Amino acid sequence: MHVLRPLFAVLAVAALILIARVFVVPDDFGIHERGYMFGWYRKANEEEWKALKVKYQGKEYCKDCHAEQEKQVLSSPHKIIECENCHGPAREHPSEPPKLTLDRSRDLCLRCHTYLPYPTSKRAEIKGIDPGQHNPGAECTGCHDPHRASKP
């Protein structure tokens, strides 16, 4: 029945697709723990994300070599700040990068020390300045030591 030929053509295309997907779709693609609705994916991707390189190492990584700075910071109100917040991620320092950045810009300090009078936030409890009034344009490290959080 020649009138069925279009149907056979469509079925042939569908069959080709179903055969091709056996080769193209990875074996681990399917329904996983979270079920059909939330867990339909390529399982190997989980391990790919876990393999991403860690850049921020945390204070524990710095203190063995930089014990003096660590001691200074720990006895100042800046002990709550991670070294890498101001110096950038340690990555594999000292092999890579050999030196971490020293950001002396005003804006780094103003992140916390622009005084904001917000009654329901701990921000109001941080001693701060009006950046337009207090030595505008000058680097804070010219007078203040960030590791000691000292007045000049």
Place this chain on the structure above:
Amino acid sequence: MKSILKGSAAVALANGLNGIFRPLALQAATRPVRWAFLVDTYKCIGCGYCVKACKLENEIPFEADVSRTWVERYVVTKEGEVFADAPKEARYGFITSRVDLGMGKFKDIPKDRIDKAFFVPKLCNQCDKPPCVQVCPVGATYQAADGVVLVDRTWCIGCGYCIMACPYGMRFFHPQFHVAEKCNFCYHRINKGMRPACVLACPAGARRIGNIKDPDDPVAKVIMTQRVTIHKPEYGTNPQVYYIGLSEEVR
């Protein structure tokens, strides 16, 4: 021909039954780890170190106006007006008291007119019923067994349906790879016993992460015993980021 039809019908039936009864989900129901996040908006000081850490840790171009996490500032005046901003996702912190109203306009609110003002860090809620996962046409985004929603960069076709679907606006297009991108609780860090970059960076202790399935976990204890809330429960997505001090002004 008949046997092929019978075989394919059997396969289809098996798939359908698996989809309805979900035997693997029974296994998932006893999962030992479910990550939950705790944000304390009283403690957040708006320094933006979390945003900086996130961008550097997760290789999001720093100057691009997108971020996996950000901090919003809310200033509520005594007249009841609410001003909110997140200048450059707070990657440089909040260094001025002038609120950025967008389109080049700023508003300086005098101290005596402020009723309450606070900072709200936001990140992907890793919802228990994520709408973003449901709409993905190709299965590129998914929820892992421990609750974190991930995006398979090699599989994503960049249609942006998930970005539209997220009611919290947490997803965006990666400016380099042109696929969907979102916070994944620093999946590479939490699986090594480290904390996410934003949690590490926060000097005020406003961000914390824990395993809500572990009754001895300090974050789980806070969620169980203190007054916490989720953002926009009416969306029905069961988010797993819990807030202390969330206010109704928060969008």
